[in-house]
Amino acid sequence: MDGLLFVIVGLVLSAGIAIVIQRRGPVVLRLSAAVALCALLYVLLTLEVHTLGNEPPWYQSSPMKEIIYFLVMVLGMFARLLSVAIENRREKNAERASILSNTRSLDIDIWESIYPLLFSVITFGALLGQIGDAQLGVATVVLSFQTGFFWQTIIKNQKGA
Numbered sequence: 001m002d003g004l005l006f007v008i009v010g011l012v013l014s015a016g017i018a019i020v021i022q023r024r025g026p027v028v029l030r031l032s033a034a035v036a037l038c039a040l041l042y043v044l045l046t047l048e049v050h051t052l053g054n055e056p057p058w059y060q061s062s063p064m065k066e067i068i069y070f071l072v073m074v075l076g077m078f079a080r081l082l083s084v085a086i087e088n089r090r091e092k093n094a095e096r097a098s099i100l101s102n103t104r105s106l107d108i109d110i111w112e113s114i115y116p117l118l119f120s121v122i123t124f125g126a127l128l129g130q131i132g133d134a135q136l137g138v139a140t141v142v143l144s145f146q147t148g149f150f151w152q153t154i155i156k157n158q159k160g161a
Contacts, residue, residue, distance in 0.1 A: 012041055065136045069144045070124055076148025077116035077123075081108065116151055123151045 016037040058064055085106040127147045131140050147154065 012037055060136055066128070068136060069127060069131070069140070070120070072141050072144040073124060073127055073148035073151075074117070074120060076145040077120070077151055078113070078148075079145070080149045080151070081113060081116065082106075116148075119151060119155050123147060123154050126154050 016034050059068060085108050089106055127144055130143065130147070134140050
């Protein structure tokens with residue numbers, strides 16, 4: 001299996017699991033969404049792209065490669081936002097453990113969600129500087145996710161330089 005396809009399949013499976021285990025919405029709707037994701041996985045796994053001649057795959061050419069890097073980096077930024085919200089929820093539940101049960105929801109502010117996007121150009125520039133002309137693969141996709149996840153560290157290093 002191609003490395004990029006492996007990453008896409010992993011993201012689709014994660015989304016499917018998240019849809020099925022959440023407790024919002026009717027069960028029929030959640031199961032329908034899970035079936036739709038399984039159909040998408042089937043299409044992704046059986047898709048064969050035929051090219052004329054010795055052309056590189058569509059995702060290896062510019063600007064598609066950079067768009068994929070950017071989207072994965074932004075996904076890493078939102079994963080960091082979600083991990084901070086989970087850590088904050090855990091701390092608040094530990095403080096309230098003796099009073100109430102652990103039913104507190106995640107507090108994600110819309111402005112906190114937009115904040116990383118303000119620095120995405122700077123972070124993306126640092127990412128492209130690290131990757132250079134490397135081929136799109138699992139290592140470079142993971143590096144772009146990691147760059148997005150640790151975007152605050154990159155911004156601090158850019159200010160210090």
